[in-house]
Every structure is written in C-alpha cells, then in structure tokens.
Amino acid sequence: MSGLIVEEAEKTFGRTGVLHGVDLEVPDGSLGALLGPSGCGKTTLLRLVAGFERLDAGRISVGDRVLAEGRSNHVRPERRGVGVVPQEGALFPHLSVARNVAFGLGRRGRTHRRGRTEEVLELVGLSGYADRMPHELSGGQQQRVALARALAPEPALVLLDEPFNALDPALRSELREEVRQVLRTAGVTALLVTHDPEEALSIADGVALMREGVIVQTGTPREVYERPGDAGLATYLGETVVIPGELRSGRVECALGTLTPYTGTDGPGEGSVVVRPERIVFAVEGERDADEGVPGRIADVTFAGHDSVVHLAVEGTGTRVKARSHRHPVPEIGARVRIRVSGEVAFFNGAAAPVWEERPATAADLR
Numbered sequence: 001m002s003g004l005i006v007e008e009a010e011k012t013f014g015r016t017g018v019l020h021g022v023d024l025e026v027p028d029g030s031l032g033a034l035l036g037p038s039g040c041g042k043t044t045l046l047r048l049v050a051g052f053e054r055l056d057a058g059r060i061s062v063g064d065r066v067l068a069e070g071r072s073n074h075v076r077p078e079r080r081g082v083g084v085v086p087q088e089g090a091l092f093p094h095l096s097v098a099r100n101v102a103f104g105l106g107r108r109g110r111t112h113r114r115g116r117t118e119e120v121l122e123l124v125g126l127s128g129y130a131d132r133m134p135h136e137l138s139g140g141q142q143q144r145v146a147l148a149r150a151l152a153p154e155p156a157l158v159l160l161d162e163p164f165n166a167l168d169p170a171l172r173s174e175l176r177e178e179v180r181q182v183l184r185t186a187g188v189t190a191l192l193v194t195h196d197p198e199e200a201l202s203i204a205d206g207v208a209l210m211r212e213g214v215i216v217q218t219g220t221p222r223e224v225y226e227r228p229g230d231a232g233l234a235t236y237l238g239e240t241v242v243i244p245g246e247l248r249s250g251r252v253e254c255a256l257g258t259l260t261p262y263t264g265t266d267g268p269g270e271g272s273v274v275v276r277p278e279r280i281v282f283a284v285e286g287e288r289d290a291d292e293g294v295p296g297r298i299a300d301v302t303f304a305g306h307d308s309v310v311h312l313a314v315e316g317t318g319t320r321v322k323a324r325s326h327r328h329p330v331p332e333i334g335a336r337v338r339i340r341v342s343g344e345v346a347f348f349n350g351a352a353a354p355v356w357e358e359r360p361a362t363a364a365d366l367r
C-alpha cells in the first residue's frame with residue numbers, strides 16, 4: 001500500500017504561519033487534487049511531501065513508511081521514492097529526451113536504464129522521441145517527458161505542481177486527460193496541485209480544498225461541486241446564482257419557490273440560496289412542463305458557444321437569475337416562462353455575498 005497520509009502538518013516561514021494543521025489523504029493508486037487560490041500554501045505542502053522543506057510539526061507518510069515527523073525526523077528527498085513533475089517540466093536543455101528520463105535512474109545497470117527509459121517513453125506516447133533535444137519538443141511533449149522522468153524510478157508517489165500552467169487551453173485539456181490515463185496505467189498514487197477548479201474537478205478522483213493553510217473540504221469532484229461547504233467555496237468551484245432565502249422546516253423559501261436544501265447545509269433562519277446555473281431550468285409558455293415552477297420572463301440571452309446564458313426575471317420579485325441552457329433555438333427575449341430548480345440547492349446562513357479572492361461574484365450574479 002502506498003497511499004499518502006499527511007497528519008496535522010504545520011509550517012511557518014519566519015513569523016508567517018503558512019500551514020496550520022493540514023490533514024490530507026490520497027488513497028493508494030488514486031489521483032488527488034490539492035486545490036486552492038494562489039498563496040494558500042499548496043506548493044509549501046507539496047515541497048514538504050517531496051522533502052524540499054522541513055516540517056515544523058505533524059507527520060507525512062506514504063504507505064507505512066514515515067517520510068517526515070516533526071522537526072527531527074526528515075528523510076532526504078532522494079530517499080523518499082517520490083517523483084515530482086514541476087510547473088514547466090524543467091528538463092535539462094543539454095540532454096536528450098532519453099538522458100533526461102534516465103537521469104532519475106541513477107547508477108542502475110545500463111540495460112535496465114535503457115529498458116526502463118523505453119518503457120516509460122512508450123507509456124507517455126513518446127517512443128520515437130528518445131534522441132530529440134528538449135527544444136525540439138512542444139510544451140505538451142516536454143511535460144510528458146517530465147512525467148516519464150518522474151515515473152522512471154517507479155516511485156511510490158508522484159507530485160504534480162501545476163503541470164499544465166504554461167500550456168494553451170486546448171492543449172491543456174488534452175494533456176490532462178493523457179496524464180490521468182498514464183497515471184492510471186502506471187497504478188501510481190499521485191497528488192496534483194492546482195488553482196484551477198476545472199482542472200481538479202475534471203481529472204482527480206478526490207479533491208482537497210485549501211484556504212489559508214487549512215484544508216476546508218474534501219470529497220469527490222462531484223461532492224465538492226454539488227455540495228460545497230460554504231458560499232465562498234461554491235463560487236470558487238464554478239458559476240453560481242446566489243439569492244436571499246429562508247430555511248423553514250427543512251425547506252428553503254426563495255424567489256425560485258420552495259426548494260430542498262441538501263443535508264449538511266446551515267440551520268434555520270435567513271441566508272443565501274446557492275444554485276448552479278445549469279440547475280435552473282425553464283419552460284416557455286405552451287410547452288410541456290410550462291405549468292411547473294415560478295412565472296417569469298426571458299430578460300436577456302448571451303450566446304456562449306456550446307450553450308447559452310439565459311437571464312431570467314422572476315415575476316413580481318425583482319429577482320434575476322441566470323440559467324445555462326442547451327436549448328436550440330434559444331427562446332426570444334420577453335418570452336413568458338416557468339422557472340424551476342432541478343435537484344437540491346445549497347443554503348448558507350448569512351448575506352448573499354459569496355467571497356473568494358479569485359472569483360468574486362459579479363454584479364450579474366446578485367441581480
């Protein structure tokens with residue numbers, strides 16, 4: 001077994017406390033994502049696991065092997081069996097692809113080095129590239145070589161530090177699928193550090209959300225997206241519609257009707273209802289289901305390529321919400337509709353003002 005376990009990790013630089021008792025678990029053979037805004041302490045945690053920094057307190061283990069405990073017990077990075085894929089590959093520019101990959105294999109026999117190098121290059125889909133130099137490769141190919149290099153010594157754990165950052169968006173999503181596939185095939189436990197929610201949600205088996213040096217929520221991508229722990233996390237993880245509401249007898253009353261909150265949301269009283277725009281559905285008058293939900297009108301439509309953002313004005317409430325809709329053709333502005341929410345909603349006590357530094361709610365969210 002080689003799952004990663006971090007227990008109550010503490011780290012302070014000078015007088016700045018960066019990690020305040022971090023607990024994190026990545027089960028054996030799975031891909032975990034550590035997700036949070038810039039400066040929350042993700043890289044520091046990754047560096048502690050890799051052994052590039054020393055813990056102040058707490059414990060880090062992989063399987064039943066303790067890699068670090070408190071200040072005194074610290075296994076050196078090269079003895080940890082942990083591979084690292086840094087942000088921009090960081091390949092040695094003067095070494096060929098094969099020699100870059102073999103670098104991590106140290107002084108093992110030549111035949112073994114060659115065989116293993118070929119094996120991992122094949123795994124990342126770069127069999128024919130052994131003799132190329134790094135500058136002859138695209139950014140995506142360079143990252144695949146960096147992954148091959150990290151995997152070559154058969155590490156118990158691979159750490160990926162924002163590995164897709166430098167790539168353009170199309171290549172990014174393609175490469176992350178490939179990386180996930182490679183990690184699965186290799187069967188290795190891996191931890192991906194990222195500030196990009198879409199990245200974490202799309203490829204990880206489990207997500208740990210970090211804020212100001214603390215893990216604030218963990219779960220599968222679906223769990224954290226559909227059941228965020230607070231309004232700030234909801235906004236950070238994806239688009240939200242936030243409207244005032246009141247929780248009474250286990251149901252939420254708001255401009256969108258009487259809705260069901262998921263268990264684990266806050267207690268009774270006034271607060272904010274948080275809904276994903278793709279959960280807001282509408283039927284135009286005369287259509288099937290056009291008598292369900294609250295009445296309203298289509299106030300505006302923004303074409304967004306694969307779908308549309310439809311702004312809906314809820315009749316008699318002054319509330320406007322946005323829905324993400326795949327309807328073709330998009331109904332006309334001014335059309336009378338019935339609006340309803342599909343599934344459960346989040347409810348949090350407190351004002352309808354989600355705060356998260358990287359994705360503050362826009363005025364449109366709150367209208």
Ligand SMILES: Nc1ncnc2c1ncn2[C@@H]1O[C@H](COP(=O)(O)OP(=O)(O)OP(=O)(O)O)[C@@H](O)[C@H]1O
Pocket residue numbers: 013014016018036037038039040041042043044045195
């Ligand atoms: N060696 C260091 N000395 C002093 N302060 C540091 C050091 N390393 C990190 N910090 C501070 O610790 C905090 C967390 O930094 P860290 O790089 O871990 O965050 P992060 O979540 O990875 O952010 P980013 O995504 O921008 O890399 C920051 O305030 C940073 O300035």
